[in-house]
Amino acid sequence: MSSQPITRPRKLTRARAAELYARLAEARPEPRTELDYVNPFTLVVAVVLSAQATDKGVNRATGPLFQIADTPAKMLALGEAGVAKHIKTVGLWRNKAKNVIALSQQLIDRHGGEVPHDRAALETLPGVGRKTANVVLAEAFGEATIAVDTHVFRVANRTGLAAGETPDAVERQLMKITPAQYLQGAHHWLILHGRYVCVARTPKCLECPVNEICLYRHKTDAQAKVSAKASAKKPAPSGAKARKR
Numbered sequence: 139m140s141s142q143p144i145t146r147p148r149k150l151t152r153a154r155a156a157e158l159y160a161r162l163a164e165a166r167p168e169p170r171t172e173l174d175y176v177n178p179f180t181l182v183v184a185v186v187l188s189a190q191a192t193d194k195g196v197n198r199a200t201g202p203l204f205q206i207a208d209t210p211a212k213m214l215a216l217g218e219a220g221v222a223k224h225i226k227t228v229g230l231w232r233n234k235a236k237n238v239i240a241l242s243q244q245l246i247d248r249h250g251g252e253v254p255h256d257r258a259a260l261e262t263l264p265g266v267g268r269k270t271a272n273v274v275l276a277e278a279f280g281e282a283t284i285a286v287d288t289h290v291f292r293v294a295n296r297t298g299l300a301a302g303e304t305p306d307a308v309e310r311q312l313m314k315i316t317p318a319q320y321l322q323g324a325h326h327w328l329i330l331h332g333r334y335v336c337v338a339r340t341p342k343c344l345e346c347p348v349n350e351i352c353l354y355r356h357k358t359d360a361q362a363k364v365s366a367k368a369s370a371k372k373p374a375p376s377g378a379k380a381r382k383r
């Protein structure tokens with residue numbers, strides 16, 4: 139009876155996972171979000187705006203916005219049109235402006251204008267899902283949570299830290315395999331690694347500090363592509379003749 143070979147996702151051992159984090163930590167000793175904020179409220183707003191947008195683009199918009207509206211009350215006073223005016227350069231700005239006003243109203247109505255230190259309450263805020271709640275819990279309240287965005291998802295799956303088909307599955311596995319001392323910084327290390335080294339199209343495996351640990355099957359392909367491109371650009375050495383057979 140013939141049977142299809144089963145391809146199991148490859149996973150790092152705990153010891154190798156710890157080594158991977160140690161190397162990422164060495165490369166970036168002080169991991170922090172690249173989003174600018176001045177208090178928990180502006181952090182929530184910045185993370186809501188960052189969906190499908192770059193942190194740099196969000197920062198350009200929120201710099202002037204947070205100067206005039208750094209509390210829910212001030213944001214409400216600005217109104218939806220006023221918020222929209224500031225964030226028009228950010229993708230999905232119409233919907234995001236609505237959410238920023240609605241979440242400001244909800245913070246005032248239900249939480250005395252403060253950002254609640256509570257996952258369930260955070261997740262009821264308009265525009266806030268599990269990922270945003272995780273970022274706020276970690277960044278504003280120092281909780282050990284790992285928010286799984288597109289970069290974290292890709293890095294976790296490629297390296298073998300956590301093989302999962304959904305962000306929730308990856309988050310569960312990351313929480314299990316990440317050593318306690320790295321939990322606080324894990325989200326930032328993985329996101330920054332995904333943003334700058336383990337990029338989506340052609341990961342920079344040649345310069346990757348976790349290259350020998352990573353289990354990505356196409357690692358060498360990615361390297362080969364880089365090398366092939368580089369050598370295609372080089373002029374042929376003078377006097378070189380093509381061999382014929």
Ligand code: SF4
Nearest residue numbers: 336341343346352354
């Ligand atoms: S070796 Fe390549 S695939 Fe693996 S983590 Fe580094 S950049 Fe990503």
